[in-house]
Amino acid sequence: xxxxxxxxxxxxxxxxESSITFIDGAEGxxxxxxFPIDELARDAxxxxxCHMLLHGDAPNKEEYEEFENTIKRHTMVHEQIHMFFxxxxxDAHPMAMLNGTVGAxxxxxxxxxxxSNFDMRVRCAHxxxxxxxxxxxxxxxxxxxxPFVYPRNDLSYAANFxxxxxxxxxxxxxxxxxxxxxxxxxxxLHADHEQNASTSTVRLAGxxxxxxxxxxxxxxxxxxxxxxxxxxxxxxxxxxxxGSVDRIPEFINRAxxxxxxxxxxxxGHRVYKNHDPRATVMRESCHEVLKELNVQDPLLDxxxxxxxxxxxxxxxAEKKLFxxxxxxxxxxxxxxxxxxxxxxxxxxxxxxVGWISHWHEMMSDPAQKIGRPRQLYTGHTQRKYTPIx
Ligand code: CMC
Numbered sequence: 001x002x003x004x005x006x007x008x009x010x011x012x013x014x015x016x017e018s019s020i021t022f023i024d025g026a027e028g029x030x031x032x033x034x035f036p037i038d039e040l041a042r043d044a045x046x047x048x049x050c051h052m053l054l055h056g057d058a059p060n061k062e063e064y065e066e067f068e069n070t071i072k073r074h075t076m077v078h079e080q081i082h083m084f085f086x087x088x089x090x091d092a093h094p095m096a097m098l099n100g101t102v103g104a105x106x107x108x109x110x111x112x113x114x115x116s117n118f119d120m121r122v123r124c125a126h127x128x129x130x131x132x133x134x135x136x137x138x139x140x141x142x143x144x145x146x147p148f149v150y151p152r153n154d155l156s157y158a159a160n161f162x163x164x165x166x167x168x169x170x171x172x173x174x175x176x177x178x179x180x181x182x183x184x185x186x187x188x189l190h191a192d193h194e195q196n197a198s199t200s201t202v203r204l205a206g207x208x209x210x211x212x213x214x215x216x217x218x219x220x221x222x223x224x225x226x227x228x229x230x231x232x233x234x235x236x237x238x239x240x241x242x243g244s245v246d247r248i249p250e251f252i253n254r255a256x257x258x259x260x261x262x263x264x265x266x267x268g269h270r271v272y273k274n275h276d277p278r279a280t281v282m283r284e285s286c287h288e289v290l291k292e293l294n295v296q297d298p299l300l301d302x303x304x305x306x307x308x309x310x311x312x313x314x315x316x317a318e319k320k321l322f323x324x325x326x327x328x329x330x331x332x333x334x335x336x337x338x339x340x341x342x343x344x345x346x347x348x349x350x351x352x353v354g355w356i357s358h359w360h361e362m363m364s365d366p367a368q369k370i371g372r373p374r375q376l377y378t379g380h381t382q383r384k385y386t387p388i389x
Pocket of ligand 1: 266
């Protein structure tokens with residue numbers, strides 16, 4: 001009692017027990033419910049992965065169909081959320097709108113707010129997984145001044161999202177199977193990553209018994225920063241700023257300069273001190289998508305050369321800095337036609353299942369306690385107060 005460990009940034013603190021996701025950072029291993037991420041990204045659909053994360057195991061065919069139907073039943077958002085959007089400036093950052101609208105869901109779905117009830121928690125998780133694509137697409141449509149597109153339940157999860165993003169009343173968006181697959185794979189690769197900053201934020205917010213929509217809004221807020229989910233947007237902006245391979249050494253030197261705050265975006269990870277297995281799949285996927293869509297993007301050449309030079313540089317080798325999942329994801333999203341300022345919303349959409357699965361796991365634990373870290377106080381010692389008057 002009275003003693004605690006000082007661990008800023010929680011480098012050596014395990015905050016909970018969890019059976020959802022396993023990471024071995026030294027070996028570059030990522031497993032969801034025991035299944036390797038590369039196998040999931042190759043052969044499973046995102047909704048299968050959602051089932052695993054939330055319900056504990058891979059679904060069989062019947063379970064999958066039931067899960068998919070349940071998610072599809074919940075894709076529409078309350079009509080008043082459409083009105084709610086109109087309070088935003090139309091040049092608002094989509095993450096600002098997403099943060100606000102996810103939080104506002106607690107004012108629309110009151111019946112989900114009994115967080116001690118298992119079935120209510122599951123229903124709320126289903127609602128969130130189902131409605132996030134709708135909200136994210138609405139953020140985009142609101143930004144560009146087009147009417148919102150209602151969800152279509154005859155389409156797959158990824159195809160429905162693409163349809164809500166890119167259809168206009170005059171013309172339905174033609175979904176290419178390659179794009180649908182690439183979108184689904186991006187969702188899968190971002191679905192969960194154990195106790196990262198945003199998931200820990202969701203758990204900490206939820207540990208007080210706060211409602212799940214407010215907790216997920218807290219997760220969205222934490223994800224937004226460039227050191228976390230904002231890295232995909234920052235990475236593409238960086239590749240664009242570099243522009244051509246001959247400028248790479250200048251940026252590598254900046255990243256190594258202690259007096260320059262610049263970092264190579266999409267490089268480094270708190271846990272992976274080896275290749276990020278998600279980055280390996282994303283790199284392959286990037287080549288595949290660009291080939292199938294017949295897109296020649298000079299940014300891919302910049303990215304590949306940057307990766308090559310950085311991996312040969314002793315600075316990056318010594319600090320064990322490798323490309324992370326966001327290094328190549330931006331190029332894929334750009335090829336699909338998604339604007340850069342939407343990238344972090346796509347990450348939030350994908351990670352919602354991870355956040356809510358962790359929240360549900362935490363709330364199901366009878367030993368669950370409010371999260372309450374301590375501090376090392378560095379302020380004044382006790383002194384006498386003199387009234388201002
Ligand atoms: N470029 C240049 N130097 C770097 C980079 C980088 N991208 N990342 C870390 N370093 C250096 C850093 O300067 C420090 O050097 P020193 O020991 O001399 O002070 C050392 O490597 C360790 O860095 P750190 O900040 O103490 O490491 P961390 O574990 O706290 O940070 C990180 C991890 C991801 C925040 C960091 O690597 C970073 O800022 N990367 C760029 C942003 C990025 O790509 N983030 C996405 C992470 S993956 C997606 C997600 O899960 O959100």
